[in-house]
Amino acid sequence: MTADSExxxxxxxxxxxxxxxxxxxxxxxTGVEVSAMGPVAEPRAVERVAIAKLKRALLAD
Structure with missing residues (x-):
């Protein structure tokens, strides 16, 4: 679990x-879920993409 300031x-x-x-x-x-896929060598980059997608998904609501 992570805590994002936003x-x-x-x-x-x-x-x-x-x-x-x-x-x-x-x-x-809210229970909103998103996912992202990428190379196994860059898990933190894939996590950043997933968090960015989550922020966009929450703004769309």
Whole structure:
């Protein structure tokens, strides 16, 4: 679980599938979930993309 100053509490999960990693991010207050995929060698970059997608998803509501 991470805390983002803009989002609040976010649950982050990584699942490896061969050379790729899937990062799912769930906003605990609303239950909104997004995911991003990328190379297994760059999990933090994939996490940044997932968090950015979550911010956009929450702004769209």
């Amino acid at each position: 989002l609040g509490e976010v649950i982050v999960e990584f699942i490896r599938n061969g050379p790729y990693v899937k990062c799912s991010a769930v906003h605990t207050a």
